[in-house]
Amino acid sequence: xxxxxxHSDQRYVDGLAQNDTAIINAIYKNFVPKVVGYxxxxxxxxxxxxxxxxxxxxxxxxxxxxxxxxxxCPFDAYFFLLCKRKWFNQLKKKRLQKVTINEEIVSEHKxxxxxxxxxxxxxEKQSLFNDMFKKLGxxxxxxxxVVFELDDMQKTAEKLDISxxxxxxxxxLCIGQLTELIQASPKYEQLK
Amino acid sequence: MDADTYLLFEDYLDGRLSDEEKRMFEARxxxxxxxxxxxxxxxxxNAFGKHTIxxxxxxxxxxxxxxxxxNDYARTEPTTISKIRQLRPWxxxxxxxxxxxxxxxxxxxxxxxTYDDYREFSPISISVRGTESTSxxxxxxxxxxxxxxxxxxxxxxxxxxxxxEGSPEILLYNAIALTESDEEExxxxxxxxxxxxxxxxxxxxxxxxxxxxxxxxKHSLAKExxxxxxxxxxxxxxxxxxxxxx
Numbered sequence: 509x510x511x512x513x514x515h516s517d518q519r520y521v522d523g524l525a526q527n528d529t530a531i532i533n534a535i536y537k538n539f540v541p542k543v544v545g546y547x548x549x550x551x552x553x554x555x556x557x558x559x560x561x562x563x564x565x566x567x568x569x570x571x572x573x574x575x576x577x578x579x580x581c582p583f584d585a586y587f588f589l590l591c592k593r594k595w596f597n598q599l600k601k602k603r604l605q606k607v608t609i610n611e612e613i614v615s616e617h618k619x620x621x622x623x624x625x626x627x628x629x630x631x632e633k634q635s636l637f638n639d640m641f642k643k644l645g646x647x648x649x650x651x652x653x654v655v656f657e658l659d660d661m662q663k664t665a666e667k668l669d670i671s672x673x674x675x676x677x678x679x680x681l682c683i684g685q686l687t688e689l690i691q692a693s694p695k696y697e698q699l700k
Numbered sequence: 701m702d703a704d705t706y707l708l709f710e711d712y713l714d715g716r717l718s719d720e721e722k723r724m725f726e727a728r729x730x731x732x733x734x735x736x737x738x739x740x741x742x743x744x745x746n747a748f749g750k751h752t753i754x755x756x757x758x759x760x761x762x763x764x765x766x767x768x769x770x771n772d773y774a775r776t777e778p779t780t781i782s783k784i785r786q787l788r789p790w791x792x793x794x795x796x797x798x799x800x801x802x803x804x805x806x807x808x809x810x811x812x813x814t815y816d817d818y819r820e821f822s823p824i825s826i827s828v829r830g831t832e833s834t835s836x837x838x839x840x841x842x843x844x845x846x847x848x849x850x851x852x853x854x855x856x857x858x859x860x861x862x863x864x865e866g867s868p869e870i871l872l873y874n875a876i877a878l879t880e881s882d883e884e885e886x887x888x889x890x891x892x893x894x895x896x897x898x899x900x901x902x903x904x905x906x907x908x909x910x911x912x913x914x915x916x917x918k919h920s921l922a923k924e925x926x927x928x929x930x931x932x933x934x935x936x937x938x939x940x941x942x943x944x945x946x
Contacts (some may be wrong), residue, residue, distance in 0.1 A: 527761060532765060533769055573755070620740075652749055677707055
């Protein structure tokens with residue numbers, strides 16, 4: 509999907525990644541009312557809709573930073589589909605309603621479907637990563653926190669009073685352990 | 701994967717491999733699915749850590765910013781949602797009443813005026829220094845008039861005048877009673893008599909003469925009469941408005 513021409517609405521993704529208030533305002537003005545209206549029509553409240561929108565914007569922000577997210581479809585279609593899917597999944601979890609991903613949650617834009625799907629998988633993975641990180645041993649958790657906070661292996665080595673080579677080796681071992689924890693999770697097979 | 705492989709992942713991501721090592725690494729990615737899966741997860745975890753742990757402050761700033769925009773949006777646009785909120789029954793009733801009032805006002809303003817829009821009566825009390833019979837007739841006429849029994853009032857007033865009690869006051873109320881009794885032409889003669897006189901009822905007679913023509917739907921005649929209502933008359937304002945409508 510990355511080979512195709514990037515849509516001009518990529519500015520919304522870039523604006524979110526840069527925490528651009530004007531872009532966030534534009535999203536709230538142009539796209540959020542439709543989402544709120546949809547959720548209200550489907551057993552949701554205004555407050556639930558607002559919470560969901562904020563969660564979805566947070567996921568797009570995270571994905572834009574961690575992956576090379578380049579939209580080739582309109583932002584409206586992508587964003588609306590993401591919100592719809594997330595809402596249906598919430599309803600499903602709460603068993604408020606029997607819901608299956610049916611044609612109703614498929615956009616007219618096939619590319620939007622694909623982007624929304626990828627973002628949904630990304631979100632699930634983030635959740636899995638978070639859960640597994642907490643299962644990691646304390647020594648690895650502490651080391652990785654310093655590694656990522658400083659984002660500099662030399663400074664990490666100095667802070668932990670260990671050699672640079674050992675710091676790199678420890679980092680790779682800890683992320684390796686985390687990789688194995690994730691791969692051993694039943695959820696991983698669904699997200700692979 | 702063993703410890704060396706994870707360090708190899710780290711070296712590759714750090715760009716520490718030679719061209720040959722890099723080529724071999726990438727060749728293994730395409731041929732070894734387990735190697736590829738592990739590397740993909742390793743790389744994703746590296747990006748996840750750099751962002752969610754390394755950029756935790758920036759993430760929190762973003763979270764607060766969208767919450768702020770959401771709040772501003774909720775304040776300035778209370779509603780897309782309240783715009784489509786359901787009305788309660790009493791609100792429908794209130795809305796309906798307002799519509800009816802608007803419709804009535806509209807109707808009253810633009811509709812062709814009718815005699816019924818303007819007729820109004822207040823009880824009368826006339827005193828005459830007449831005979832016992834005329835006093836009795838006057839009493840009967842007044843009672844009938846005040847009870848809006850205009851035909852009886854018109855008969856009694858006419859008999860009074862025929863008996864010589866033709867005061868302008870009696871003439872006026874006789875004319876009004878005749879208008880109400882659908883004897884507009886006879887009424888018109890009495891109004892003319894009053895208007896041509898110099899009594900205090902002359903101005904009032906113009907107004908009632910106009911209403912008499914209005915009742916006949918002779919609007920042009922009514923308008924001509926209304927034009928003659930002097931600005932000093934208590935009926936002047938009403939006459940002006942009615943004239944415009946006609």
